[in-house]
Every structure is written in structure tokens, then in C-alpha cells.
Amino acid sequence: MGDQICEYLDYLSLEAGLSVNTILAYGRDLCDFAGFCGGSGIESIASVNSSIIISYQHELALSGKIESSVRRSLVAVKMFLQFALANGISSQSVTELLESPKLWQKLPQVYNTDAVKRLLDAPEPQSDRFYLRDKAILETLYATGMRASETVSLRVNDVNLKIGYLRCIGKGNKERLVPVGVPAIKAITEYIKKQRAQLLNDEKPCEELFLTHSGRPLERTFLWRMVKKYASRAGLGPRLTTHSLRHSFATHLLSGGADLRSVQELLGHADISTTQIYTHVDSDRLKKIHKEFHPRA
Incomplete structure (x- = not known):
């Protein structure tokens, strides 16, 4: 067999x-x-x-x-x-x-904007050797909602800092364009100019944007450990992961008024039902809808 x-x-x-x-x-x-x-x-x-x-x-x-x-x-x-x-x-x-078991739909762990800001501000220029790289990674994760695997495979040529977009290769090699906000553009630009060249291995040049100290592409496990380190420093507990930033990205977009279809495209979900879970996460938004439309609110 x-x-x-x-x-x-x-x-x-x-x-x-x-x-x-x-x-x-x-x-x-x-x-x-x-x-x-x-x-x-x-x-x-x-x-x-x-x-x-x-x-x-x-x-x-x-x-x-x-x-x-x-x-x-x-x-x-x-x-x-x-x-x-x-x-x-x-x-x-x-x-x-072969009947698959019915799954309970669990709500994702989402952090509010203040908690995310504490995480993004956790890297320190004085004490973190790779501050510029780590800062750029955290800003990119939250700015784009990319998965860890998508982030580590991101290449320099996939990022257009002038117009503020990046090209992301997702599951099944599906390609999507994702906008990048000003803080992330600033962090990536500073990393490329001041640190990436120092990390490059001249003998084995690498196209990936984010590199290890030896000039090799990062692995997903590295991203997981890095986020855990800064989450602990920011006092956010052990549950925060790279995927928590993806969940927070989607929820914050919907809270700000983004439509579900747009969020689906940004996340690279094949089925909109996967994206709909985020409409149940934001309690303030649900309360506002209930108050506005329910006859006995």
C-alpha cells in the first residue's frame, strides 16, 4: 500500500x-x-x-x-x-x-488593540540584538493577517513598499495581494536598510525577506517562539500565538466596518463560512447591532 x-x-x-x-x-x-x-x-x-x-x-x-x-x-x-x-x-x-465527526465551532482567541500595541512595542532597541527584524515581523503579521508559513516564505521582491502592497502565496499556492499599513512599511524599510544586509550570507544569498543570524530563511517554529517571547514580555500570557495576530487582524477589520468579503480575500479563505466566525467574536459590535435592530433592546 x-x-x-x-x-x-x-x-x-x-x-x-x-x-x-x-x-x-x-x-x-x-x-x-x-x-x-x-x-x-x-x-x-x-x-x-x-x-x-x-x-x-x-x-x-x-x-x-x-x-x-x-x-x-x-x-x-x-x-x-x-x-x-x-x-x-x-x-x-x-x-x-466514512462519516467525519461534527466539530464544535470554537471562537478564536482575539486580543484588543491595546494588547496588540503592547506586543508590537515589546522589542527593545537596547536589549534585542535583532530588534529591527523582530519589530518588522510583528508589524507585518498584524498588518496583513498572514499565516506564519506565509510570513517566513515572503520574499523581498514580494513586497512593494512604495505603493504599500505585498504578494502573499497562501495554501495551495494561491496568490493574493494584501495592503500594508504605514507602521509596517516603516518597520520593514528600516530592517532592510539597516539589518538585512548584515544578515545575508554572501556564499548562499537568500531571497526571503526575514533571515536568521546566519542568513538563512526563518522557520515557522522560530516565529512561534519569537512571538511567545515578546508576548511574555508584554504580560499577555502564554496563549498568544502568531495565529492570534491573524485572528485579531480580522476581528479589528470587521469592528472598524470592513465587509466580510473583503476580509475573506485578505485572509485568503476559500470559503466565506471560515471568515464568518469573526463576526461572533467582537462582543461590542454584536451589542451595537442588537441594540440598533432588536425591537426589545
């Missing part, structure tokens, strides 16, 4: 255009599924039957995984089985047995 999984993952990469992280996650899920099948004496996807599917779902339910992980695992298996059926690898359809 391993060769069949590799063939399917190649299809996801070359034809479906899914992101590297998604393909890696699906690959892990399918390897787990293949291991379960192997333990049951099934070595080929063509031999997968309804009893194996039911047993695997039961195994996942008892695994202790969170609902979102179980849901992703079942989606990965379902898509793999559909691929096998469509390409003649398997002759039987058992995908109707």
Missing part, C-alpha cells in the same frame, strides 16, 4: 496543488491507516472492505486524538479511497461509511 500512497501524494502535489504541510499531514494519516490495515492482514488498497473501515473508525475514536485530528484522518482516507476507485486501483466503494 506504500507505493499507492506515494502515487496519491504525488497527485495531491502535482495536480491538486495542495500545500506541502497539508500533504505531509495526509501522508502521516495514510501511513497510520496503512499500518492498521497491515495489522489486519490487508496489504493493498484493493482489499480494503467495509469491516476494515468500521474498525479503523472505532480505532480512531479510542485513540485519544482531538476531534479535528480524527476528522482530518478520515478525510485523508476517504480521498485516498476515492482516488483509488477513480483510477481503477480499487473496484469497491466504501467511502460512504
Whole structure:
């Protein structure tokens, strides 16, 4: 089954255009599924039957995984089985047995503008060696709502500081243009002029905008640790992450009067229902709407 999984993952990469992280996650899920099948004496996807599917779902339910992980695992298996059926690898359809669990919709963690300002002001020129870079990263995250993976892959040529826009490559290699505000433009400009050239490795020049001390592209884990460091310094607690800035970006736009479609485009959401969650986060906005339109407010 391993060769069949590799063939399917190649299809996801070359034809479906899914992101590297998604393909890696699906690959892990399918390897787990293949291991379960192997333990049951099934070595080929063509031999997968309804009893194996039911047993695997039961195994996942008892695994202790969170609902979102179980849901992703079942989606990965379902898509793999559909691929096998469509390409003649398997002759039987058992995908109707794969029902994903219903997920509770959790409200994202959002910080008010004062808390975000404290975070953005946390880097200190006197004590932080890479103050200019860190300041530029934090300002960029909040100004654009980009994901951590999108931020670390941002290249110098993707940023147009004169007109205040950047080109972002999101999930599935989808491209979008995002405006950049004046504070972020100022921070990025200062970083490029005063620090980035010092970080560059002349032997291995790098196109990415944000670099490590050795001139290499940053990794997502670095961004996660950096944000945690400055959140702690600003007294904002351990729950603040890079994604918290993305949530705050979207919520603050909607609070300021932005329409849902525009926020969807800025975030790069394929489905507007994903963006709609932010309309439930801002309690002040909800109270204002209720007071204005409810007959008994």
C-alpha cells in the first residue's frame, strides 16, 4: 500500500496543488491507516472492505486524538479511497461509511488593540540584538493577517513598499495581494536598510525577506517562539500565538466596518463560512447591532 500512497501524494502535489504541510499531514494519516490495515492482514488498497473501515473508525475514536485530528484522518482516507476507485486501483466503494465527526465551532482567541500595541512595542532597541527584524515581523503579521508559513516564505521582491502592497502565496499556492499599513512599511524599510544586509550570507544569498543570524530563511517554529517571547514580555500570557495576530487582524477589520468579503480575500479563505466566525467574536459590535435592530433592546 506504500507505493499507492506515494502515487496519491504525488497527485495531491502535482495536480491538486495542495500545500506541502497539508500533504505531509495526509501522508502521516495514510501511513497510520496503512499500518492498521497491515495489522489486519490487508496489504493493498484493493482489499480494503467495509469491516476494515468500521474498525479503523472505532480505532480512531479510542485513540485519544482531538476531534479535528480524527476528522482530518478520515478525510485523508476517504480521498485516498476515492482516488483509488477513480483510477481503477480499487473496484469497491466504501467511502460512504466514512462519516467525519461534527466539530464544535470554537471562537478564536482575539486580543484588543491595546494588547496588540503592547506586543508590537515589546522589542527593545537596547536589549534585542535583532530588534529591527523582530519589530518588522510583528508589524507585518498584524498588518496583513498572514499565516506564519506565509510570513517566513515572503520574499523581498514580494513586497512593494512604495505603493504599500505585498504578494502573499497562501495554501495551495494561491496568490493574493494584501495592503500594508504605514507602521509596517516603516518597520520593514528600516530592517532592510539597516539589518538585512548584515544578515545575508554572501556564499548562499537568500531571497526571503526575514533571515536568521546566519542568513538563512526563518522557520515557522522560530516565529512561534519569537512571538511567545515578546508576548511574555508584554504580560499577555502564554496563549498568544502568531495565529492570534491573524485572528485579531480580522476581528479589528470587521469592528472598524470592513465587509466580510473583503476580509475573506485578505485572509485568503476559500470559503466565506471560515471568515464568518469573526463576526461572533467582537462582543461590542454584536451589542451595537442588537441594540440598533432588536425591537426589545
